[in-house]
Amino acid sequence: MKGQTAIITGSARGIGRTTAEEFAKRGVNVVIVDIDESIAKESAEEIKEQFGVASLGVKADVSKPEDVKVLFEEAVKKFEKVEILVNNAGITRDNLLIRMKDEEWDAVLNINLKGAFLCSREAVKVMSKIKYGRIINIASVVAFIGNAGQVNYSASKAGLVAMTKTIAKEYASRGITVNAVAPGFIQTAMTDKLPDKVKEEMLRMIPLSRFGTTQDVANAIIFLALPESGYITGQVIHVNGGMYM
Ligand code: NAP
Secondary structure, eight states, X not given: OTTOEEEEETOSSXXXXXXXXHHHHTTOEEEEEESSHHHHHHHHHHHHHHHOOOEEEXXXXXXXXXXXXXXXXXXXXXXXXXXXXXXXXXXXXXXOGGGOOHHHHHHHIIIXXXXXXXXXXXXXXXXXXXXXXXXXXXXXXXXHXXXXXXXXXXXXXXXXXXXXXXXXXXXXXXXXXXXXXXXXXXXXXXXXXXXXXXXXXXXXXXXXXXXXXXXXXXHHXXXXXXXXXXXXXXXXXXXXXXXXX
C-alpha cells in the first residue's frame, strides 16, 4: 500500500483516527476528514509528524454534496490519485420509534447512508481512471440484529450493507472492490455515552468477554484495503467478539 492515498471520513477521532494512523504506519498518505476545519488540519499535521507520510486535513460534512465534491478535488489536487476510501463518519441519535423525531431520522440517514453514497460516487470516478480501488464501509452489528432505540441507526447501517454489495457489482470490472466492516461494541466516544446498565447488558452478549477496541476494527479495514485482498468484494467482516455469528 506504500505510496497510495486513503481518504478516511470522520477520522479526527475514534475508529477513523486509529485507521488513519494504521494506514500512515504503512506509508499510505492520508486525508483526514472532519466537520471541524481546525480539528481536521491539526489531526492531519499530527499524523504527518508522527509517521512521516504526506497528509491533508479537509473540512467536509459528508452529507453535503458540495463539501464531498471539494474534498475529492482537494485530495486529487494534492495526491493525483485516491486508491482507498473508508466511509467511517457516523452518528447516533437514539430514541424509541414512537418518540423518534423526523430530524433524528434525517440526521442519521443523511450522514451514515447518504454520506457514504456521496463519497463513493466521487470515489468511483477517480478510481475508475486508474482501474483500481478499495472502498470500505463501516456498518454495524445492529444492521444484522437490530437494537431497540436505534431504528434510524440500524436502518442506515443495513442500507450501507446493501449499498456495499450493489456498488461492488457495478464496479468490479473497474478493479474496485467494495466491502464493509461491521463492528460490535467498540470503546469510543460514541459508546462512552451509553448508560452503565446498557454496557453491562452488552458485555453479557459478547463471548470474548470484552468490548472491542478501535485497533480491532482498524485491523480488519487494513486487511480489506490491501492489494492482496483484491479477490474479496461485496463482503462484510464482523468484528464483534462473537456477539453475532
Ligand atoms: P466517533 O468517535 O463518534 O467518531 C465519528 C467521527 O465522525 C467523528 O470524528 C465525527 O466528527 C465524524 N463525523 C460526524 N458527522 C460527520 C459528518 N457529517 N461529516 C464528517 N464527519 C463526521 O465514532 P466511532 O465510534 O469511532 O464510529 C466510527 C464509525 O463506526 C461510525 O460509522 C459508527 O457508526 C461505526 N460503529 C461504531 C461502533 C462503536 O461501538 N463505537 C459500533 C459499530 C459501528 P466530530 O468529532 O466533529 O463530531
